[in-house]
Amino acid sequence: MRRATTPTVKIDINENLTGLQYRVAFKQRGLKPLIKTQDDCTLTNNGHTIEVFLTQEETASFYENNKVMVQVRFGKDGKVGATNIASIDMKAILDEEIL
DSSP, X not given: OBTTSOOEEEEEOSSOOTTSEEEEEEEOTTSOOEEEEGGGXXXXXXXXXXXXXXXXXXXXXXXXXXXXXXXXXXXXTTEEEEOOXXXXXXXXXXXXXXX
C-alpha cells in the first residue's frame, strides 16, 4: 500500500460475517488505531471478504517503510472473535499532496 493513495484493502476471512457486527483495525507502532466499522466496508464473496476503502488522508497518516497491522473483530449476541493480525507494507510516495 502506498501513502496518500486511496486503496481498497480486501480481507479474506474464514468466518461468514453476514449478519454479524464487525470492525477492521489498522495500527502502526506509535500511532492511534484507525478503526473502520462495517458501515465503512463492503462485504463480498458470500460474507467471507471485507473490502475496506481508505482515504488519501488515512494512508498519508501512516509512516512509510513500516508495516501496518490489520485485524478484524466480529461478533453477535455477546460472542466476539478476532482474526490473526496480518501486516501490510506501507510504501513511500514522492508526491504526498492530497489531490
